[in-house]
Amino acid sequence: MDVTSKTSEVPEEPAAAAVTEKVWKAGRLEPMPIRKLPDAPPSMHILGPTVFLVALGVGMGESYMWPRLVLVFGPDIRWLFMVGVTLQAFVLLEMARYAMATGESIFFGAARVFKPLMWFFYAAAILIYMWPGHLSAGAAAFEEITGIPWQVTACVALVFVGVLFSLLSVIYNFLEKLLGLLIGVLVVGTSVIAAIVGNWDDLGRTLSGMFAFGYFPHEAMTSTWFPVVVGSIAFAGPSGMQQMWYTLQLRDSGAGMGAHIPNIRGLRTEGEAETMPSRGFMFDTEDPAEMAKWKGWRKWVTFDAILLFWGITMLVTISFTVLAMSAARQNPNVASLIEGGDRDAALKAMSDAFASAGSPILGTLFFAFIALIGLNATLGLFDSFSRGQADMTYYFVPGAKRFSMSRLYAGFLWGVILFGILILLFGPADGPAGILDTLAFLSTFAMGAYCIVLLLTNNMLLPKKIRPGPVRNVIIGFGAVFYLGMLFYCLFRFGVAVG
Amino acid sequence: MADPKQLAEFSVPAISVGAAAGLIAGGLGAFVGQPVGWAVLTGLGLGVPLMLFGAGYAVLVALRKVPAGVFAPAAVYWVIGFPLALMVHAVVTEWVVAGTPGLPPEPWKFLAFRALLSMGFAIGFLWMHEQLGRHWWPRILDRNEYARRTVEQYVHLAASLEARKAATGRARKKRVA
Numbered sequence: 212m213d214v215t216s217k218t219s220e221v222p223e224e225p226a227a228a229a230v231t232e233k234v235w236k237a238g239r240l241e242p243m244p245i246r247k248l249p250d251a252p253p254s255m256h257i258l259g260p261t262v263f264l265v266a267l268g269v270g271m272g273e274s275y276m277w278p279r280l281v282l283v284f285g286p287d288i289r290w291l292f293m294v295g296v297t298l299q300a301f302v303l304l305e306m307a308r309y310a311m312a313t314g315e316s317i318f319f320g321a322a323r324v325f326k327p328l329m330w331f332f333y334a335a336a337i338l339i340y341m342w343p344g345h346l347s348a349g350a351a352a353f354e355e356i357t358g359i360p361w362q363v364t365a366c367v368a369l370v371f372v373g374v375l376f377s378l379l380s381v382i383y384n385f386l387e388k389l390l391g392l393l394i395g396v397l398v399v400g401t402s403v404i405a406a407i408v409g410n411w412d413d414l415g416r417t418l419s420g421m422f423a424f425g426y427f428p429h430e431a432m433t434s435t436w437f438p439v440v441v442g443s444i445a446f447a448g449p450s451g452m453q454q455m456w457y458t459l460q461l462r463d464s465g466a467g468m469g470a471h472i473p474n475i476r477g478l479r480t481e482g483e484a485e486t487m488p489s490r491g492f493m494f495d496t497e498d499p500a501e502m503a504k505w506k507g508w509r510k511w512v513t514f515d516a517i518l519l520f521w522g523i524t525m526l527v528t529i530s531f532t533v534l535a536m537s538a539a540r541q542n543p544n545v546a547s548l549i550e551g552g553d554r555d556a557a558l559k560a561m562s563d564a565f566a567s568a569g570s571p572i573l574g575t576l577f578f579a580f581i582a583l584i585g586l587n588a589t590l591g592l593f594d595s596f597s598r599g600q601a602d603m604t605y606y607f608v609p610g611a612k613r614f615s616m617s618r619l620y621a622g623f624l625w626g627v628i629l630f631g632i633l634i635l636l637f638g639p640a641d642g643p644a645g646i647l648d649t650l651a652f653l654s655t656f657a658m659g660a661y662c663i664v665l666l667l668t669n670n671m672l673l674p675k676k677i678r679p680g681p682v683r684n685v686i687i688g689f690g691a692v693f694y695l696g697m698l699f700y701c702l703f704r705f706g707v708a709v710g
Numbered sequence: 711m712a713d714p715k716q717l718a719e720f721s722v723p724a725i726s727v728g729a730a731a732g733l734i735a736g737g738l739g740a741f742v743g744q745p746v747g748w749a750v751l752t753g754l755g756l757g758v759p760l761m762l763f764g765a766g767y768a769v770l771v772a773l774r775k776v777p778a779g780v781f782a783p784a785a786v787y788w789v790i791g792f793p794l795a796l797m798v799h800a801v802v803t804e805w806v807v808a809g810t811p812g813l814p815p816e817p818w819k820f821l822a823f824r825a826l827l828s829m830g831f832a833i834g835f836l837w838m839h840e841q842l843g844r845h846w847w848p849r850i851l852d853r854n855e856y857a858r859r860t861v862e863q864y865v866h867l868a869a870s871l872e873a874r875k876a877a878t879g880r881a882r883k884k885r886v887a
Contacts, residue, residue: 526833
C-alpha cells in the first residue's frame with residue numbers, strides 16, 4: 212500500500228454533460244468545457260510536483276556560480292540571488308495558476324494567445340536542451356571519485372535513463388518518488404557537511420549579504436564580470452524553460468483541473484493509456500463552493516513554493532557558499548582557481564581543501580553531492596524536455612494525434628538520448644565546462660519571454676475571478692524587464708551574451 | 711501505556727535517516743583509503759546521536775505529541791537536536807584525533823551555527839521520514855498500534871486518490887460514449 216500524499220477527489224460528472232455543455236472561451240482555440248474542480252489536499256505534506264523544480268533548479272548556479280561570485284565580490288552580492296529566487300517563486304505561483312485552473316500546459320496557453328509564441332518555445336527547447344551539457348558536471352565529479360572517464364558515465368547514464376523511462380508504467384509517480392528521495396539525501400547531506408566544515412562567521416556573512424540590497428561593485432560592471440553576474444542571476448533557481456515544464460508536472464500529478472487529464476505512460480504499458488482530451492477544462496468560477504476549493508489549491512501550491520522551492524534552493528546555495536568560503540580560508544589557492552573560472556579545477560580544489568581540513572571523506576563527499584546534483588538534473592531534464600515537446604507536438608503538429616502522447620514522449624526521449632551520445636562521442640567534446648555555457652543566451656531569453664506569456668495567459672484567458680492581482684502582475688512584469696533588460700544590456704554594452 | 715517494542719518498530723524510518731547521515735559522515739572512509747576504525751568512529755559519532763534524536767521525534771509522532779508530516783514542530787525539534795548531535799560528533803572526533811575528548815572552541819558559537827543550519831536538516835529529515843514511512847508503516851500496521859494510527863491519518867488521502875482515479879476514468883468513458 213502506498214500512501215500517496217497529494218491527492219484529492221474528482222466528483223463524478225453527470226452523464227448528460229456532453230449534450231448541454233457549458234464552456235469557457237479562451238483565446239482562439241477550442242473552448243474549455245466546464246467541469247468540477249477536485250478538492251484540494253491539505254498542505255501538511257511535503258511531497259509534490261515542486262520536487263521536479265527543486266531537482267532541476269538546484270544545480271550549478273547554487274553549487275558553483277554563486278559561491279564563485281561570493282568569493283570574488285564578497286557575500287553582499289548575494290542580494291541579487293535573493294531577488295532572482297524570490298522572482299522565480301512568484302513565477303512558479305503564476306505558472307501554477309494557469310495549469311491548475313485549466314489542466315493545460317503553459318505552452319498550450321501560449322498557443323491560445325498567439326501560436327507563433329508556442330512555436331518559439333518549441334524551437335528554443337530543442338536548441339537549448341538537445342546538448343548533453345547538463346550531464347557533464349555530474350559525470351566529471353563521478354570521474355573524480357571513481358576514475359571512470361566522464362564520457363563513459365554520461366553515455367551509460369543516457370541509455371539507462373532511456374530504458375528506465377520506457378519500462379515504467381506511469382512515469383510521473385516513479386520520478387516523484389525517486390527525486391524526492393534523492394533530494395532528501397542531498398538536503399540532509401549538505402546540511403551535515405556544511406555543519407561540519409563551516410563556521411558561524413561564514414554563515415553570518417552569507418546571510419547578511421542576502422539583504423545588502425543595491426550593492427553592486429564597480430568591477431561587476433566590467434565586460435569580464437557583468438555577463439557572469441547576469442548568467443548567475445538567470446541560473447538562480449530553475450533556469451531556461453524549467454518553470455514552463457513545471458505546468459506539465461502539475462497536470463500529471465492531478466493538481467487542480469489536471470485531474471481530468473490522463474497520465475503519460477512508459478512504452479511498455481502505453482496501450483493501457485486513456486484517451487487524451489483535445490484541450491483542458493475550466494471550473495465554474497461563479498459557484499462559491501468551487502471558488503472555495505480553488506482557494507484550497509492556491510494555498511497548497513503556495514506552501515510548495517515557499518517551503519520546498521524557496522526554502523530548499525536557499526538552503527543548498529547557502530550551504531555551498533559556506534563550503535566555498537571555508538575552502539578558500541583553508542587554502543588561498545582555491546579562491547584564485549574559483550575566481551579564474553575553470554569550474555572543474557575549482558571544484559577539485561574545493562574538494563581537496565575539505566579533504567585536508569576535515570578528512571578525505573569530506574572531499575569525496577563533496578564530489579558525491581556534485582554528482583548527485585547532476586543526476587537529479589539529468590533525470591528531471593530528460594523527462595521534462597520530452598514531456599514538453601510531446602505535449603506541443605501532440606496538440607499542434609498536424610497528424611501527430613495518430614501517435615499517442617506516450618509514444619511521442621518516447622520518441623523525443625530517445626531522440627535526445629541518441630543525439631546526446633553522438634555529441635559526447637564525436638561532437639565538440641572540449642571538456643565538460645565547454646558545452647554548458649552555450650545554453651546561456653537562449654535560456655535567459657526564454658525566461659524573459661515566459662514572463663510576458665504569463666501576463667498574457669493569466670490576464671486574457673482566465674475568468675476574472677481567478678486572474679492575478681495588480682501586485683502579482685507588476686512582479687511578473689518586473690521579471691520580464693529584469694531578464695530581458697539585463698540580457699540585452701549585456702549584449703549591446705559588452706557585445707557578449709551572458710556568461 | 712506506551713509499548714516500547716512497538717515504538718521502536720514504529721521509529722525505524724526515523725532511525726534510518728539518522729543512520730544515513732552517519733553513513734554520509736563516515737561510510738565513505740574505507741573507499742578513500744582512510745583507516746577503517748577512524749571512519750567507523752566518525753560515522754558513529756554523528757550517526758548514533760542523530761538516530762537517537764530521530765527515534766525521539768518518531769516517538770513524539772507515535773504518541774501524538776506532534777502531528778505527522780508537519781514542518782514547524784520538526785523544525786523546533788531539530789533546532790535543538792541537530793546542534794547537540796554535531797557537538798557529540800565534534801567531541802568524538804577530538805577524542806579520536808587527540809586521544810582525549812574535548813569541546814570545540816567557542817562552544818556557543820558552534821551550537822548557534824548548527825542551529826541555523828538545522829532548518830535545512832529538518833526539511834530533509836521530514837521529507838525522507840515520510841518517504842520511508844509511507845512504505846514501512848503500512849507493512850507493520852496489523853501488529854503496531856502507532857503505525858495503524860499514523861496510517862489512518864493518511865488513509866483519507868489514499869482513499870481520495872483511488873476515488874479520483876475511478877471518477878476520472880468513469881467520466882472519460884461516458885464522454886467517449
